[in-house]
Amino acid sequence: MAGVCTAGTDRKQQGKESGMKRALISVSDKTGLGDFARGLEELGYEIISTGGTKRALEEAGLNVIGISDVTGFPEIMDGRVKTLHPNVHGALLCVRDNPEHVKQIRDLGIQDIDMVVVNLYPFRETVQKPGVSHEEIIENIDIGGPSMLRSASKNYRFIPVICDPADYEQVLQELRENGETAAETREHLAAKVFRHTARYDAMIADYLTKKTGEQFPESMTITFDKVQDLRYGENPHQNAAFYKGMNPQYSLANAVQLHGKELSYNNIQDGNAAIEILKDFQGQPAAVGLKHMNPCGVGIGNTISEAWDKAYEADPVSIFGGIVALNEPVDEELAEKLSKIFLEIIIAPDFTPEALEILERKKNIRLMKLDTTLEPSNTKKYTNVNDGLLVQDMDVKSVTADELECVTDRKPTEEELRQLLFGWKVVKHVKSNAIVLVKDDMTIGVGAGQMNRVGAAKIAIEQAGPKASGSVMASDAFFPMPDTVEAAAAAGVTAIIQPGGSIKDQLSIDACNQAGIAMVFTGVRHFKH
Template identity: 65%
Template sequence: MTKRALISVSNKTGIEEFAKGLVELNFEIISTGGTLKLLQDAGVPAIAVDEVTGFPEILDGRVKTLHPKVHGGLLAKRSEASHVEQLKANEIDPIDMVVVNLYPFKETLAKTDVTHEEIIENIDIGGPTMLRASAKNFADVTVVVDPTDYNQVLADLEANKLDEKKRMELAAKVFRHTANYDAMIARYFMGVTEEEFPEAYTVTYEKVQSLRYGENPHQQAAFYKDPQEKGMSLATAKQLHGKELSYNNIQDANAALEMVTEYDTPTVVAVKHMNPCGIGSGESISTAFKRAYDADPISIFGGIIACNREVDKETAAQISELFIEIVLAPGFTQEALDILTVKKNIRLLELTMDKDNKDYYKFVTVKGGVLIQHSDDGEVTEEQLTCSTKRQPTEEELVDLLFAWKAVKHVKSNAIVLAKGNQTIGIGAGQMNRIGAAKIAINQAGEQAKGSVLASDAFFPMPDTVEAAAKAGVTAIIQPGGSKQDQASIDACNEAGIAMVHTGMRHFKH
């Protein structure tokens, strides 16, 4: 018995071979436009859809398949007698398979200088309609949206194993596919209409890889990417060497990337558990690495290294002396690769570090919902600082204060960072009170705290942190200000001869 397949694809990969396979399995092929021409040129017997509908394509191809003789053939229940009778009464033949993929909306968005009109014309209407109709009627219709499924579908047809369960799986893929497609369109229109947080927020991600496990071995996990991501991200990174990334690797590497791109000068960040354990800047990337290492030579073990300059031979030689999980950078010299790839498991990631693409939305799931916010891209310049103390910071202290402020932004709250000479020397992270974080940072810095500066991610509710800093030899402090008790901390600074500047901006990181 002859069956009918309607084929209309934008991505024509493998379609000739698939269509020929269907013909060999006694399928009649219906097609449209460019797909029809391709099949006929390849010697595949195929008829135009307008021969089925008795109605021509109109409106520059906007209307081709939106016709009862197509959708009646797709949606009719073969087991429903009234449906079968209606098909006969209206001279509609059933369609048993639909092979459709959609206009390249994502690819159109990615084009340089693409116009709004071109984007609109690449919103597919007939394709999603046929896909959804076929998927709804999976009990009777096989629907194929993914070219990677062609071979398996042919094999199942030949073996008479394309049962309802497999058709349901293909239908489920269709609904994921059309949901993904519509989400990208909705996101585009959100940008055009400047609706930042609409009444319904639809997002879509595409799978990059399955992960061995999540944060812990008993948790399953996978990595998905934003299908419209073009800029700086782990999703666009090129892995040059090493074993697959884990869930925790990706989390830490993303944190390291966000930190290192705060700095314009050659900088290296070492990260453990999404907190920096050492940050160093210098005139060269090798000097920056030495400072990051010296900041905490213990915690860097098993950590993530991010460099905002190409990794050279000298830097690679230093890294090779340590156990490091990942090195990510905008590039590696061949000499650096020769050194680092000797280590079998170290992951080397190459990616752009274009700061123009920093801003993005952050999603945090809570039970039954999700929180959405802009990423924290708040920055301050020297001109935006206000000094609240009698003593003004020196130029050298100002450089270190801004260096420390960029670092503390990426430390879990409550957060305190001590820095000196383009290097972090003490980091207190994730404490339940601010003085606790300060004590950890000061203790880590030890004697180096003398002459250093201190950054706090939020204001001081009382003067105890200033008093501890003064005792340790800190000479300047940067903090948001804004506490009702600001004056107590200002008085403590004045008494100790410490310069203190306010940013007017806090950097809580939960």
């Protein structure tokens, strides 16, 4: 131990005599590290480092001071403790225009550290590793790194702190041109550091909270990474950006854009709504046409091309300028059909080379490749309100034929039952109050977002026109009055699926019996506000 302490004292004394500045570097992400450290060395900096970073710098031919030479104490507990020492944090927290602070560190033989370059153990990547153990995850909770970052950032008036390799070039440039970093630069870097450590702590808290089964803890910190700045928000006078969560699997944030101009705010909203609908149609070719967050056409078929034909036929007017989501690859035949109309986005698991050649003739259309077999990565849905956040479970509830309760004299036929379940999957994703008419594996009428249910029914029926005869109806919530059933009967609807649960259910049941309509209750509602 004495030898270590003596070496540390000797190296510190050498630094004092030379007047060299010191940079403490300890990083997990070693992108650009060698060039940056070499640039610092050329500017007269001594490099202090630890563990794997020290080895990487030495292999790059740089002279490096080990952290034990600074602390006078060896790294212990497999590296768990190496930088938590007054010789490090005293140097980082000293207010350099405070004579008492300066006197204290000089009396104690603590030498200045003039720059900190630290990023943290790869906690997120560790959690995502297949088969990773809880013990390995815990070992990737960084302690010394956040402590150094926070100490130096608190003292950013004097010390530049870098946690992102993207900032290396700017720091080197300012040092070369001015001999120091600008005050504004140091402040921006410190703000980034606190975002970096907050994000890191949020990931750890999220992991442990989920492990303990806590549903709605007393406080919640969620973190997102920027995907891109957007040209504007919902309207041109609103600024906007797109962020993704920590594990965006079945998410538009995970899609690969193969062609077209960048996504807009509204594109992303609509694209997300389209793939949410598509998720309920696994195991069969399905196509979704969507406009302004509501489906304008949904179809299923024996092939993806047939499914698209039905989705298009459902509402060929509204699909103009809309979003299309498909759960099977786009081939040449389908691409020819899709190319004949104006679409904003096509989302699919893949596109054949022939399909891409056809669709890329349209300069602006966005072609998004997304694996539609992925499971949603988050079971919570977040909705912001003014100065607040609503948090709820995602609506992933589905029903099977065995769970339905037939409440009318006439039971639905096997075909009606199949169409009712199809309609129930769609109406779940339509803004309330919602009514959907279905026939022949396709929507034929969608009534969305009305202030009363019969109003939504009238819109759906009007859209369906003569096709309403022989169709089935799905409602996202119960009928408080028999007027919706009466409208359905007049249009020729033969079966209805709805949650049930109104104190006036019997009025609707009686109206169905009188009209010969079969009606089933799900016991589940799907309000979507």
